[in-house]
Amino acid sequence: MKERRSPLRPDGEGKGAWLAALEQGANLLQSTEPMKGFDVYVVGFHCVKDGPDEQMEAHHYCKVVNDDLLQCVLFDGNTRDANLIGIEYIVSERLFEGLDEDEQAYWHPHNFEILSGQLVAPGLPDVAEKAFMKQLVNSYGKTWHTWHTGRHDGRPGHGLPVGEPKLMWSFNREGECDEALKDDRARAMGVDVERKRAERQEFVPLARPQRGVDAMKEQFAGTTPIPGVVDRPPGRG
Incomplete structure (x- = not known):
């Protein structure tokens, strides 16, 4: 799996001796049990809801709680220096349908991310990745970004997590995600979106x-729908 380093170094000075001692003690004596299980890794793109120009690559480290719920921690890269930028909860269609209409408005659909090939699981064998993506068909995500550290295509971010958390949204048509953002990830991580899209067309009937x-x-403006990605008005099951 190829490394994807953070696009930004946070504000602040280097680690002092006190922090090294703290880390050593923590490694020896403290438990990190709540972090165990966050080992499903996927990479996709988000934009701010109602802020189409605020787009960002997001690296998800997810814990499968059960067949209907995943909890994900989001970073701006996949290396040790990656910055924590947000969280995402993923629910099945069944759980989503149990939410009231006002709550449903916070949850973005996933079918375009899957069927377009944009959502990928780097390092996972093709067979396993495909099985995982099939499981996510018709699911929804509720995502909050707390830090816009910048885009990997060079657009700058903030040195600290300033401002209010932002509700993020999914792309749902070709032409919505900035081509420069997609191309940059493809070059850096060797992602072949078109191949993945072709392999996932068997999911369209689902x-x-x-x-x-x-x-x-x-x-x-100037977007194109793809088969299998259709809007459902509120209040209709």
């Missing part, structure tokens, strides 16, 4: 209309 597909439709 995809059902999802709420939120059209939530930002009017905020993007």
